[in-house]
Amino acid sequence: DAGVIQSPRHEVTEMGQEVTLRCKPISGHNSLFWYRQTMMRGLELLIYFNNNVPIDDSGMPEDRFSAKMPNASFSTLKIQPSEPRDSAVYFCASSSMFGETADTQYFGPGTRLTVL
């Protein structure tokens, strides 16, 4: 298995531009998570999907952030317009259920976003 795939690995953009991060979860997993990691705030859960449906988006910072999961094998996280404070490493993770309990989350390598 190729694991969770994220693209791009690095993104440098200017303030005000639209940024789209992409994620391909592990085949067969039915839950997908987007996280943001910074030195100041640590690891933050932004949103998670179960069976392609957004379950909890309370971690999404503001309306500039949006996430979609059009099918079981693809998800996007979009920032429009981007701001310097959005600079962070964004991780995607996927998992399945162990009975009725969430099982191990498998993380992608992350996208390092720099907004100038």
Place this chain on the structure above:
Amino acid sequence: AQSVTQLGSHVSVSEGALVLLRCNYSSSVPPYLFWYVQYPNQGLQLLLKYTSAATLVKGINGFEAEFKKSETSFHLTKPSAHMSDAAEYFCAVSYGQNFVFGPGTRLSVLP
């Protein structure tokens, strides 16, 4: 709300010394518990997990953790630290569909 606490945001040990990273959780239902490791510029990797079988769980790289229900703890240990163990370690708990990470502990290994 369920939560995970990790005592000590930064722990330093000498090479060859015991590693002990602390994790306590709050959960009203039997949880599953996990330890992850993150090396610089990488994603999080699973070290080990507890899913209500044996209370002492062995993971990769010589790490192990013991589930103690009475103490609501899941501390991570390794008998002898190696320089390559320097990383950030995250404890996590899952209950139902929820999955919560602790704030992480950065482990430094001194020569």
